[in-house]
Amino acid sequence: MRTEWWQSGVIYQIYPRSFQDSNGDGIGDLDGITSRLSYFEELGIDAIWISPIFPSPMKDFGYDVSNYDDIDPIFGSMKDFDRLIKEAHARDIKVILDFVPNHSSDQHPWFQESKSSRENPKRDWYIWRDPKSDGSPPNNWISDFGGPAWTFDPTTNQYYSHAFLKEQPDLNWRNSHVRLEMYDSMRKWFNRGVDGFRLDVLWHVIKAQDFRDNPVNPDYKPHMGEMHKVLQLNSTDQPEAIEVAREMRALADRYDGRVLIGEIYLPFEKLVKYYGPKQDGVHMPFNFTLIDAEWKADTIFDLIARYEASLPPGAWPNWVLGNHDRPRIASRVGLAQARVAATLLLTLRGTPTMYYGDELGMEDGVIPLERVVDPREILDPGKGLGRDPVRTPMPWTPDGGFTEGEPWLPQHTDRNVEDEMQFDSSMLNMYKLLLALRRAHPALSLGSIALESAESNVLIYRREHGDEILRVALNFSDRDQTIAIPNADRMIFSTLLSAPETSGETVTLRANEAIIIEAD
Numbered sequence: 001m002r003t004e005w006w007q008s009g010v011i012y013q014i015y016p017r018s019f020q021d022s023n024g025d026g027i028g029d030l031d032g033i034t035s036r037l038s039y040f041e042e043l044g045i046d047a048i049w050i051s052p053i054f055p056s057p058m059k060d061f062g063y064d065v066s067n068y069d070d071i072d073p074i075f076g077s078m079k080d081f082d083r084l085i086k087e088a089h090a091r092d093i094k095v096i097l098d099f100v101p102n103h104s105s106d107q108h109p110w111f112q113e114s115k116s117s118r119e120n121p122k123r124d125w126y127i128w129r130d131p132k133s134d135g136s137p138p139n140n141w142i143s144d145f146g147g148p149a150w151t152f153d154p155t156t157n158q159y160y161s162h163a164f165l166k167e168q169p170d171l172n173w174r175n176s177h178v179r180l181e182m183y184d185s186m187r188k189w190f191n192r193g194v195d196g197f198r199l200d201v202l203w204h205v206i207k208a209q210d211f212r213d214n215p216v217n218p219d220y221k222p223h224m225g226e227m228h229k230v231l232q233l234n235s236t237d238q239p240e241a242i243e244v245a246r247e248m249r250a251l252a253d254r255y256d257g258r259v260l261i262g263e264i265y266l267p268f269e270k271l272v273k274y275y276g277p278k279q280d281g282v283h284m285p286f287n288f289t290l291i292d293a294e295w296k297a298d299t300i301f302d303l304i305a306r307y308e309a310s311l312p313p314g315a316w317p318n319w320v321l322g323n324h325d326r327p328r329i330a331s332r333v334g335l336a337q338a339r340v341a342a343t344l345l346l347t348l349r350g351t352p353t354m355y356y357g358d359e360l361g362m363e364d365g366v367i368p369l370e371r372v373v374d375p376r377e378i379l380d381p382g383k384g385l386g387r388d389p390v391r392t393p394m395p396w397t398p399d400g401g402f403t404e405g406e407p408w409l410p411q412h413t414d415r416n417v418e419d420e421m422q423f424d425s426s427m428l429n430m431y432k433l434l435l436a437l438r439r440a441h442p443a444l445s446l447g448s449i450a451l452e453s454a455e456s457n458v459l460i461y462r463r464e465h466g467d468e469i470l471r472v473a474l475n476f477s478d479r480d481q482t483i484a485i486p487n488a489d490r491m492i493f494s495t496l497l498s499a500p501e502t503s504g505e506t507v508t509l510r511a512n513e514a515i516i517i518e519a520d
């Protein structure tokens, strides 16, 4: 089988509002990203995925799209976009866009038409239902941001569905015109040179045809967020969603070397269905399990084993440690352990997706109450669900270096690129080393994986490709752990950037240390 770039490569997610501002308005933009292309080269990643940059009223910061075929002026122009693609490609960096199929903005002309009358030709492009006889919403579905997933529109006396904000009406993917329009937009971006799409909430795109209630969640606790009051069995993950994935794949396959990645939060057995019955669905349904996993060697051992076992033949795995919706890894496991997490991400079998700033050990930012802007926090407050803390501006220099103006979210600079470039053992330099190793050793990028043990909170696995065998040992604890390991003296990497103590076939891993050893 031919190896595709997205199999051996590493993807880096950019939240464009927060990466680099070029015009002093306090919000990152495309020219900003272009100006930082040499950073990616130096870091050693292969592709950038940029969260949505399409015209948007920004109620959900770009995940509410009002035109799928253009660029929001806050991020720049189509010319800026073309330049970014051209310059990224000149440096052999791929560009992945974030496509939002499930819903548009309520300001999208399609929705404006759809809501204007029941007879409008675009009425059926969205999901409209009559109220129950007492006037209440058609069923008990809850928006992921809290509150009912239905909003009543007095103009036509019906409710429309929205899995997220009321300003993000769900498109009706059972309508063939909707599909054709959306595929047409994807085609236009492919033609402009885009190397792939991350597909927003792909498992949401089709709802059960009879709109029956979702079952009540017996395990609901208020701290989880209101959406968890019900189990989303009927509002998500319908078999027809996989058909949509297959249609998108058929489109992508008409081009060379394009990738489709599905944002899907589901357990393994359901998740892997999105690879398609014949490997003809998305290339990679995102595997988010490391984000929620209990951070212990035996738990992670079990999780890797279950994931690998669930993959259909030929399906390519992938791993994610964080994104623009979830707490940052350094805040979840601590700065010292975040180095172990980085080693895990970059040495597991499958494509890693990094989140901007994690390579610095960036932590969740502190957001004073008056600066909270995320609707998730505003609508379901005080439960730690808000996403502003993980979207703070990229710290380039001790003074910020992100903008000349007032940043849209508070900037923290205690860890920043300039400082971290300067000392060898920084998180940034450790990431560079790991990325370079991954590039130099096909065993790490393409090799098979064999799990070996998880005793004393140390996870050990082997990666193998051709004649090359590497062994990875990760100490999940904050104590020294002495373990038996063959060829302990043939270490090629340590998160602490100096060799641990070895004696014969044993090595004493220091607290929060991970190592890579050559094996035979």
Ligand code: GLC
Pocket (backbone or CB within 6 Å): 060, 063, 064, 100, 164, 200, 201, 263, 324, 325
């Ligand atoms: C996805 C995005 C998230 C957004 C939501 C609605 O989960 O990652 O940021 O709010 O979809 O589009």
